Amino acid sequence: MTSKDSFFILYNKWSYFDHYRKSKLHIRKGGFFTMKITFLGTGTSQGVPVIACNCEVCLSPDRKNNRLRTSILVELADKTIVVDSGPDFRYQLLREQVKDLDAVLFTHEHKDHIAGLDDIRPFNYLLQKVIDVYATDRVQTALKREFYYIFADTKYHGLPQINLHTVTNGENFLIGENTIISFEVMHHLLPITGYRIGDFTYITDAKTIPDQSFEVIKGTKVLVINALQKEPHISHFTLSEAIAFAEKVGAETTYITHISHNLGLHEEVEKELPANIRLAYDGLKIEL
Numbered sequence: 001m002t003s004k005d006s007f008f009i010l011y012n013k014w015s016y017f018d019h020y021r022k023s024k025l026h027i028r029k030g031g032f033f034t035m036k037i038t039f040l041g042t043g044t045s046q047g048v049p050v051i052a053c054n055c056e057v058c059l060s061p062d063r064k065n066n067r068l069r070t071s072i073l074v075e076l077a078d079k080t081i082v083v084d085s086g087p088d089f090r091y092q093l094l095r096e097q098v099k100d101l102d103a104v105l106f107t108h109e110h111k112d113h114i115a116g117l118d119d120i121r122p123f124n125y126l127l128q129k130v131i132d133v134y135a136t137d138r139v140q141t142a143l144k145r146e147f148y149y150i151f152a153d154t155k156y157h158g159l160p161q162i163n164l165h166t167v168t169n170g171e172n173f174l175i176g177e178n179t180i181i182s183f184e185v186m187h188h189l190l191p192i193t194g195y196r197i198g199d200f201t202y203i204t205d206a207k208t209i210p211d212q213s214f215e216v217i218k219g220t221k222v223l224v225i226n227a228l229q230k231e232p233h234i235s236h237f238t239l240s241e242a243i244a245f246a247e248k249v250g251a252e253t254t255y256i257t258h259i260s261h262n263l264g265l266h267e268e269v270e271k272e273l274p275a276n277i278r279l280a281y282d283g284l285k286i287e288l
Contacts, residue, residue, distance in 0.1 A: 034198060036075040037222075039284045040082070040092035043067025044228060044236075044260045045112040047088070057261040064266040064281040068092060069112045070204055070258045072224070074197065079176040081105060083195060083202055089116025095283070100127065103175050105167075106135040107204055108192045109142035117147055121160050130161045132175070136193060137166060169193055170212070183213040188235035196220060200288055201251075204258050207235050209245065222288060223251035224280065226258035239263060239272075246277055255280040 041047075048067040049058030057065050069086030079102045082089075101123045107113055120131045135143060143164075144151045150160050167173070169184035169191065181196040185206040194203040194213065199221035203209070206226055209217070217223070225246060228236035236258070237245065246254035254277045263269055270279055 034077065035200060035288050037200065037286045037288070038073040038075070038096055039255075039257065039280045039282060040071040040073055040096065041068035041086060041088055042257045042259055042280045042282055042284075043069055044258055045069065045110065046260075048259070048261045050261055053261060055261055057263075057265055060265060062266060064279075065261075066282060067259055068282055070226075071113075072202060073098060074200075076176070076178050076197075079103065079178060081175060083107065084113040084204070085116040085119065086112045087115040090119040092282075093119070101131060103132040103134060104162075105180070105193075105195055106133070106139050106143075107194070108187065108190060109139045110205070111146075113204075114139075114143060114146065117143065117150075118160055120162070121158065124161045130163050132165060133162045134165045134167050134173070134175075134180075136169065136191075138191075139193075140164060140166065167193055181216055183216040185209045185213055190235075198288065200224075205235070206237055207233075214248075217249055220249065221252045222286065223249055223254040224257055225254060227256045227263065228258065228260045229262035230264070231262065239269070243274065243277060247274070252276065253278070253286075255284075255286070 047069055048065060068088035068091070071082060071084045071086055071089065071092060073096065074081040074083065080100045081103045082101065083105045084107055085104055101120060104117070104120065123131055150162065167182050169182050172179055172181050178197060183194045183196070185192045185194050185203055186208045187205040188207055192205050194201065196216060201217050201220040202224045204226045223246060225242050226237055227239045227242035230239050232238060242256055256277065257280045259279065266279055266281060
């Protein structure tokens with residue numbers, strides 16, 4: 001490596017950390033919010049548009065009808081977290097110019113929620129730190145199967161570096177100074193982990209929500225809940241079911257995510273919703 005190469009590596013790292021420092025100062029100095037949420041993706045497992053589909057949603061020029069696989073970025077004063085890392089994870093992070101990551105929280109083990117885990121590697125290198133990963137025992141088993149090389153006894157240079165933490169639904173844990181409340185919802189017969197951070201609650205892939213989990217959710221100011229389509233589905237809320245649950249919770253604002261092309265055009269569906277319920281879209285940012 002030449003001295004010129006060394007200079008550019010050091011310069012690029014300095015630029016990276018300077019951008020990161022300024023972004024954190026922006027959150028701390030604002031004084032008006034304690035967290036910033038970015039919807040990295042709001043689509044279902046196939047995304048929207050769906051490959052080879054010629055429906056009006058998939059052909060729509062409105063970018064709000066383009067939905068990558070579901071994931072969110074949560075920026076707190078002292079930590080940056082993502083919930084789920086699907087197959088679009090790399091592009092989502094590039095699109096939003098994400099410069100820091102401390103932890104990944106997983107809701108469940110389906111491929112549209114875990115497939116992008118390998119793309120945490122640049123943060124290992126640039127930040128020189130290990131990324132904390134939080135998941136239930138069952139999800140950890142799936143991660144170890146799908147990403148066996150990360151957990152192999154013999155490791156090689158360039159592997160993702162993670163610290164694995166066990167989530168027990170119904171129990172709380174800390175990430176930095178932030179209390180994360182976990183709870184269980186059901187994706188037909190599959191338990192899914194929902195998360196509450198302060199006045200923000202995030203639920204995806206739910207079909208039923210137990211009463212004990214509702215007790216955790218109620219009182220939240222901002223709720224994110226899934227709605228696949230308007231027609232009945234065995235493992236996902238329909239739009240009407242999501243609206244009914246949102247009204248039961250009574251959050252100030254509810255955002256709908258994990259949306260299929262079958263739900264309809266974003267602009268048209270928005271007109272059907274109560275005033276405090278909105279469709280999320282990729283790139284949407286909210287502040288609490």
